Amino acid sequence: MVTMRDVAQRAGVSVATVSFVVNGSKPVRDETRERVEEAMLALGFHRNPLGAALARRGHTRIIAMLYPALERPLTPTAVAFFTGASRRAREQGYDLVMWPIGNDAEQVAVLARTGLVDGVLLMEVQLEDPRVDALRTAGVPFAMIGRTAEPEGIGYVDIDFAATTRDAVARLHALGHTRIAFVAGSEPGYQHAARTRAESAYRTAVTEIGGPATVIRVDESPAAGRALGERILTDHPGTTGVVILNEHAAAGLLIGLAHAGTSVPRDLSVVSMSTSAYMAEMAEPRLTYLRAPGAELGEWGVDALLERILSPDHAPRQRLLACEYVAGDTLAPAPAGAGAWAGA
Amino acid sequence: MVTMRDVAQRAGVSVATVSFVVNGSKPVRDETRERVEEAMLALGFHRNPLGAALARRGHTRIIAMLYPALERPLTPTAVAFFTGASRRAREQGYDLVMWPIGNDAEQVAVLARTGLVDGVLLMEVQLEDPRVDALRTAGVPFAMIGRTAEPEGIGYVDIDFAATTRDAVARLHALGHTRIAFVAGSEPGYQHAARTRAESAYRTAVTEIGGPATVIRVDESPAAGRALGERILTDHPGTTGVVILNEHAAAGLLIGLAHAGTSVPRDLSVVSMSTSAYMAEMAEPRLTYLRAPGAELGEWGVDALLERILSPDHAPRQRLLACEYVAGDTLAPAPAGAGAWAGA
Numbered sequence: 206m207v208t209m210r211d212v213a214q215r216a217g218v219s220v221a222t223v224s225f226v227v228n229g230s231k232p233v234r235d236e237t238r239e240r241v242e243e244a245m246l247a248l249g250f251h252r253n254p255l256g257a258a259l260a261r262r263g264h265t266r267i268i269a270m271l272y273p274a275l276e277r278p279l280t281p282t283a284v285a286f287f288t289g290a291s292r293r294a295r296e297q298g299y300d301l302v303m304w305p306i307g308n309d310a311e312q313v314a315v316l317a318r319t320g321l322v323d324g325v326l327l328m329e330v331q332l333e334d335p336r337v338d339a340l341r342t343a344g345v346p347f348a349m350i351g352r353t354a355e356p357e358g359i360g361y362v363d364i365d366f367a368a369t370t371r372d373a374v375a376r377l378h379a380l381g382h383t384r385i386a387f388v389a390g391s392e393p394g395y396q397h398a399a400r401t402r403a404e405s406a407y408r409t410a411v412t413e414i415g416g417p418a419t420v421i422r423v424d425e426s427p428a429a430g431r432a433l434g435e436r437i438l439t440d441h442p443g444t445t446g447v448v449i450l451n452e453h454a455a456a457g458l459l460i461g462l463a464h465a466g467t468s469v470p471r472d473l474s475v476v477s478m479s480t481s482a483y484m485a486e487m488a489e490p491r492l493t494y495l496r497a498p499g500a501e502l503g504e505w506g507v508d509a510l511l512e513r514i515l516s517p518d519h520a521p522r523q524r525l526l527a528c529e530y531v532a533g534d535t536l537a538p539a540p541a542g543a544g545a546w547a548g549a
Numbered sequence: 550m551v552t553m554r555d556v557a558q559r560a561g562v563s564v565a566t567v568s569f570v571v572n573g574s575k576p577v578r579d580e581t582r583e584r585v586e587e588a589m590l591a592l593g594f595h596r597n598p599l600g601a602a603l604a605r606r607g608h609t610r611i612i613a614m615l616y617p618a619l620e621r622p623l624t625p626t627a628v629a630f631f632t633g634a635s636r637r638a639r640e641q642g643y644d645l646v647m648w649p650i651g652n653d654a655e656q657v658a659v660l661a662r663t664g665l666v667d668g669v670l671l672m673e674v675q676l677e678d679p680r681v682d683a684l685r686t687a688g689v690p691f692a693m694i695g696r697t698a699e700p701e702g703i704g705y706v707d708i709d710f711a712a713t714t715r716d717a718v719a720r721l722h723a724l725g726h727t728r729i730a731f732v733a734g735s736e737p738g739y740q741h742a743a744r745t746r747a748e749s750a751y752r753t754a755v756t757e758i759g760g761p762a763t764v765i766r767v768d769e770s771p772a773a774g775r776a777l778g779e780r781i782l783t784d785h786p787g788t789t790g791v792v793i794l795n796e797h798a799a800a801g802l803l804i805g806l807a808h809a810g811t812s813v814p815r816d817l818s819v820v821s822m823s824t825s826a827y828m829a830e831m832a833e834p835r836l837t838y839l840r841a842p843g844a845e846l847g848e849w850g851v852d853a854l855l856e857r858i859l860s861p862d863h864a865p866r867q868r869l870l871a872c873e874y875v876a877g878d879t880l881a882p883a884p885a886g887a888g889a890w891a892g893a
Contacts, residue, residue: 239591242590243587243590243591246586246587246590247583247587267665269646274628274631274632274635275632275635275636275639278625278628278629278632279623279628279631281622284618284622284623284628285622287618287623287649288618288619288622288649291618291619291649292619295619300648300660301649302613302646302647302648302649303646303647303649304644304646305631305632305635305645305646305647321611321665426827426830427827427830427831428830431830453827456800456831457830457831460833463833483770483771483797486770486771486772486775486801487771487800487801487831489804489807489833
């Protein structure tokens with residue numbers, strides 16, 4: 206352990222002078238400061254643990270979760286990712302900070318060059334994500350919550366949107382529904398990967414049960430959900446079931462349906478995908494939903510990242526988690542005479 | 550601008566060797582490395598901007614927002630603080646990161662010692678907050694979103710809970726309500742300061758209009774709101790108005806009231822304090838509310854902090870913002886014969 210006394214001796218100054226330089230508590234002549242700083246460097250004395258850590262390049266034991274908070278306010282599900290990831294990081298002796306950087310390769314490169322973080326956890330991952338290339342180029346370990354179109358060689362944990370969508374359609378079909386609409390968000394950028402995978406699985410699943418594919422996109426807001434609820438059965442007559450992947454609009458959808466005189470679930474069943482208990486309880490009737498494994502995703506994401514940091518030669522961890530079904534009050538048999546199909 | 554060539558010349562090594570040291574791309578003998586590092590220091594060449602910044606002591610241009618995310622998942626209002634603060638920091642050339650540290654003086658001291666951040670923005674401030682002492686001791690500039698019992702000499706921006714509560718009670722009273730209950734959260738720690746100030750203002754205001762003081766505390770969740778709505782008029786008969794400072798429970802309260810056969814606003818009026826448009830639209834009927842100035846608080850908090858960092862000799866900025874009234878569908882005249890008081 207190098208002390209200020211050692212530095213003072215080597216630089217030929219008093220301990221007080223070293224202290225002034227270290228703490229900035231009094232002005233010191235440039236030449237003296239330089240001598241003290243050279244002695245500090247030669248002896249390996251550092252002002253603070255982070256400075257020391259940076260000098261060793263890496264190992265700050267800080268990891269950053271990148272979330273585009275300026276473009277997309279945190280959803281309750283994203284908050285659960287953050288909470289789970291923070292807790293897991295803490296358990297493993299790391300600090301996790303949320304860094305509000307969007308889909309911006311340049312900002313990611315700047316962060317990487319600071320040497321501030323040991324690794325990065327990407328959120329709101331796009332199918333083609335410029336941040337991935339930026340992190341690879343910078344040589345910063347990273348993992349994803351979500352996944353790109355071709356995630357080979359990258360650690361990730363993601364919701365299995367395809368399996369979850371198949372589950373939602375199958376549960377409606379088992380109760381006689383064949384005319385099932387799919388409601389998603391309308392934002393072009395973020396959530397695109399999840400939506401693309403879910404929508405593709407939806408189209409396959411409804412085709413298999415002989416129903417039409419009806420894809421509806423609305424803004425991610427309660428107001429947009431209200432407006433949709435008021436018009437959905439006028440725009441798409443004969444629909445008896447809705448699978449919704451838009452947690453901000455789900456409670457509003459039910460309010461709009463009530464305004465339009467549609468009884469849920471008697472006239473129309475609703476299954477909400479990738480939703481939290483919190484959002485389900487905010488809705489009336491209480492949503493039947495497929496629970497987003499928020500905290501688990503955060504924990505797994507941290508584990509995948511720490512493996513990249515600590516064992517870069519291991520194969521990256523990759524995992525898909527399906528959403529778990531939670532019964533609520535918005536799923537019932539298809540209304541009689543609604544063109545329900547008795548087969549299968 | 551010092552280049553690797555300058556460093557190589559001074560250290561008497563090749564540019565490639567300097568590059569190996571800078572990038573850690575190949576092992577370099579200790580003695581050579583030391584010569585290169587001394588040359589780098591003497592010339593003011595730094596591996597990366599953060600390293601350079603740290604060497605100048607501070608001025609990393611990173612500020613941390615401390616939020617106890619492990620103990621208290623982010624509310625929509627807190628998300629608005631974060632978004633507003635991040636945007637403002639970016640405008641001012643700073644990066645703002647969210648650091649999930651709770652009410653823990655020791656963790657705050659560790660963060661302060663790293664020298665990583667130029668300043669700290671405290672959220673979920675307590676009346677007696679041990680983090681304030683820790684930051685003062687560490688000499689780290691800070692400001693608060695919220696305020697302690699005695700915030701003299703500290704920069705802050707806070708919601709004016711007293712004025713906002715008086716406004717809510719006055720609006721109900723103007724419509725003939727005198728039996729007005731106050732619903733708040735039940736968590737003992739966080740939100741205590743806000744609740745204490747609001748509750749005190751509520752007691753004064755209802756006493757002035759000759760009504761009884763009825764304080765009800767429930768968990769901050771939609772489920773707790775539902776349960777309260779189902780029993781509130783049984784537990785507190787004669788109540789015609791509710792002021793609620795618990796945004797997670799407000800939508801559930803309306804659902805529970807509907808279950809109990811209470812018509813809002815015909816039988817009972819509800820005014821939600823410190824609420825967002827998002828939460829108001831999630832509720833049915835749409836909430837009448839006093840809007841939390843979320844983004845503005847975040848922006849003002851950053852301004853107050855940057856002033857501490859850049860002009861430590863100025864008087865700290867302190868500001869209270871009242872919530873703005875937004876008409877919704879949950880406020881109406883007190884029902885006839887409900888003991889309404891025609892005076893004042």
